[in-house]
Amino acid sequence: MREIECRTSEVIMVSHPRQVYQPQPGESRCGQGCYAGDAMVVVCAFCWGVAAVIGAVGVSPDPAAHPWPNSSGQPLEERVAPPPGCIRGAQEPGRFGVWLGRLPLRPGRPPVNLYDGRPKVNQEAHEAVVAIDVGRSDLQQCADAVIRLRAEWLWERGCEDAIAFHFTSGDLARWTTWKDGWRPRVSGARVTWAATARPDGSYAAFRRYLDTVFAYAGSLSLSRELDRVLDPLQIEPGDVFVQGGSPGHAVLVVDVAENADGVRWFLLVQSFMPAQEVHLLRNPATVGSPWFPASASGELVTPEWTFRFTDLRRFPPVECTW
Numbered sequence: 001m002r003e004i005e006c007r008t009s010e011v012i013m014v015s016h017p018r019q020v021y022q023p024q025p026g027e028s029r030c031g032q033g034c035y036a037g038d039a040m041v042v043v044c045a046f047c048w049g050v051a052a053v054i055g056a057v058g059v060s061p062d063p064a065a066h067p068w069p070n071s072s073g074q075p076l077e078e079r080v081a082p083p084p085g086c087i088r089g090a091q092e093p094g095r096f097g098v099w100l101g102r103l104p105l106r107p108g109r110p111p112v113n114l115y116d117g118r119p120k121v122n123q124e125a126h127e128a129v130v131a132i133d134v135g136r137s138d139l140q141q142c143a144d145a146v147i148r149l150r151a152e153w154l155w156e157r158g159c160e161d162a163i164a165f166h167f168t169s170g171d172l173a174r175w176t177t178w179k180d181g182w183r184p185r186v187s188g189a190r191v192t193w194a195a196t197a198r199p200d201g202s203y204a205a206f207r208r209y210l211d212t213v214f215a216y217a218g219s220l221s222l223s224r225e226l227d228r229v230l231d232p233l234q235i236e237p238g239d240v241f242v243q244g245g246s247p248g249h250a251v252l253v254v255d256v257a258e259n260a261d262g263v264r265w266f267l268l269v270q271s272f273m274p275a276q277e278v279h280l281l282r283n284p285a286t287v288g289s290p291w292f293p294a295s296a297s298g299e300l301v302t303p304e305w306t307f308r309f310t311d312l313r314r315f316p317p318v319e320c321t322w
Helices: 037-047 096-101 142-157 175-179 203-216 219-225
Strands: 086-088 126-129 164-166 172-174 182-187 190-195 240-243 249-259 264-270 279-281 299-301 306-308 312-314
Touching: 096 142, 096 249, 142 203, 142 219, 142 240, 142 249, 142 264, 164 219, 172 175, 172 203, 175 182, 175 203, 219 240, 219 249
Parallel strands: none
Antiparallel strands: 086 249, 126 279, 164 172, 182 190, 240 249, 240 312, 249 264, 264 279, 299 306
């Protein structure tokens, strides 16, 4: 990511009303303390101009330089067996849950690395690491990983018109708008779009679009986009546990198995802060199993966050023919 000069001794407002950053005396770069929960790079973007073009933030590497989306990792559903006495439910081909079950996992149990290549401090939270890039910038954090996987599935299915996510400010960012050369500009709390780039529908352009969404979206905006699951016992692959806020967190349900009594168990993946490789979570309440049991209420304790089962949300149906 390009170095961004911050203006010292100036309060920089971001789209989330509770997130305000005050640069410290002598502080000059966004990489040094320019962080405000879900909106870390939102702050950095404002460092280089109130009306700056957001499209320059956090450009990811060329997809040909990393193993995604053509990874040779073992599919999750082949690597992780269902709990004893359980089977995976049948799903309609092409659905998000089917795609998630094919997520490639790196061999063994490698460490989870941060976006800058350093190992994450907590190496006890994961069961496996998903073979997908994290980018070169501190962007693809918790809600961003959910957005990334959802968007990658829609991209692969050819459902480009359905790829759209809200910024925390409430403004909608559509991939098709970006693809046509339009870029968002921010002035205070106001977001406008201007045709400032050439049309580009490549995967590299798609990743740049996602990086911008990561910069200006977060757990709060994601929670507003999803529908509440009224009965958490009916959890499905593709559902999301999310607590919107600053801080907030989100984890994605990537697999579900069910026993003869109808009791469901599920697997979770997450990214976290700082941006890090997406990884399959361990269940801290069990030994040797990453599966979590569904419940109608109460707490869901994950290695690095505690949700309530009432935090379960679901993406609205997609209007797309495949």
